[in-house]
Amino acid sequence: MSAGATRGGGVRDRGSRWRRRRRWSGSTSHGRLRVGIVGTGNIGTDLMLKVVRSPLLDCTLFVGRNLDSAGMRRAASLGVPVSDGRIDAIVQDPGRFDLVFDATSAQDATRHWAILSELGLPVIDLTPAKLGKLCIPALNLAECIGEPNLCMVTCGGQAAVPLAHCIVRTQPQVGYVEIVSTSAARSVGPATRVNIDEYLATTEAAVGRFCHVGRAKSILVVNPSNPPIKMQNTVFAKAEEVDMPALRAAVDEMVARIQAYVPGYRLVVPPIHENGRIAITVQVAGAGDYLPEYAGNLDIITCAAVAAAEESARAFRQEATVATHG
Numbered sequence: 646m647s648a649g650a651t652r653g654g655g656v657r658d659r660g661s662r663w664r665r666r667r668r669w670s671g672s673t674s675h676g677r678l679r680v681g682i683v684g685t686g687n688i689g690t691d692l693m694l695k696v697v698r699s700p701l702l703d704c705t706l707f708v709g710r711n712l713d714s715a716g717m718r719r720a721a722s723l724g725v726p727v728s729d730g731r732i733d734a735i736v737q738d739p740g741r742f743d744l745v746f747d748a749t750s751a752q753d754a755t756r757h758w759a760i761l762s763e764l765g766l767p768v769i770d771l772t773p774a775k776l777g778k779l780c781i782p783a784l785n786l787a788e789c790i791g792e793p794n795l796c797m798v799t800c801g802g803q804a805a806v807p808l809a810h811c812i813v814r815t816q817p818q819v820g821y822v823e824i825v826s827t828s829a830a831r832s833v834g835p836a837t838r839v840n841i842d843e844y845l846a847t848t849e850a851a852v853g854r855f856c857h858v859g860r861a862k863s864i865l866v867v868n869p870s871n872p873p874i875k876m877q878n879t880v881f882a883k884a885e886e887v888d889m890p891a892l893r894a895a896v897d898e899m900v901a902r903i904q905a906y907v908p909g910y911r912l913v914v915p916p917i918h919e920n921g922r923i924a925i926t927v928q929v930a931g932a933g934d935y936l937p938e939y940a941g942n943l944d945i946i947t948c949a950a951v952a953a954a955e956e957s958a959r960a961f962r963q964e965a966t967v968a969t970h971g
Contacts, residue, residue, distance in 0.1 A: 680705065683708045684708075701955045781851065798847055800826070812925075825875045828866070829942075929941030954959070
């Protein structure tokens with residue numbers, strides 16, 4: 646067992662005492678928002694590595710079930726406190742956290758939220774449980790600040806819904822949108838495979854929320870090819886008449902906006918219109934933090950979650966400054 650880790654729900658800090666503080670109050674560790682991460686699989690571990698690099702976030706606990714898992718070992722090697730106590734490790738001392746990321750499964754996230762909401766702990770949920778406000782940073786980041794629960798939709802939703810939004814914003818009549826997301830099998834963990842139904846339903850719900858179309862469909866393709874392919878997302882929409890210059894300008898602006906927090910996001914097929922159908926394709930390359938660059942599906946949802954948390958950290962820092970100086 647590594648230094649900083651305990652079994653059965655506890656965690657030993659690196660020499661400092663735990664202090665109970667008011668959540669979402671702007672209280673930070675060395676000026677950073679204190680966050681816990683529940684879930685130590687592919688998504689959770691990739692998220693942890695991004696949080697460690699963030700100048701605005703401090704990972705005060707990485708929680709899972711097995712201290713010998715690859716993710717736990719990676720966190721411990723970086724000096725991040727770890728615990729195999731599952732959600733109980735958070736419950737044991739909720740004052741240690743300003744925010745909790747949930748990177749487990751839709752079923753576990755539902756159970757966790759029932760507990761964390763009672764503790765007053767805000768949650769950024771990376772599962773497709775759809776328990777709180779849908780958050781896609783390129784579309785509604787500002788209005789998500791202070792929300793008690795943010796649903797980061799799905800990896801396909803983060804990649805494709807902004808493009809669908811561009812289509813409906815620039816075209817007068819769009820009655821149907823279809824999203825096809827393809828990811829390498831090696832990058833799709835067991836929790837995602839268990840939650841396929843929730844993944845599809847939540848992606849379609851995001852199309853409805855941000856695009857206001859009558860019909861939407863989401864398709865997920867898990868590609869077992871070797872070497873693995875990079876994540877790819879295609880948006881189709883029915884539209885007879887298209888203002889192509891307006892659409893291309895909107896898509897270019899949206900791609901640049903997403904690249905600000907997902908550097909590997911790239912437009913590979915600009916908008917085309919054939920036989921009454923619009924098509925746009927993007928590819929997402931991962932940063933290689935935990936899995937190789939083919940795992941763009943991990944990168945886009947963890948980058949989006951970090952972007953949401955960092956925006957909250959900035960807002961709370963500003964509030965604290967105003968409160969201090971009047």
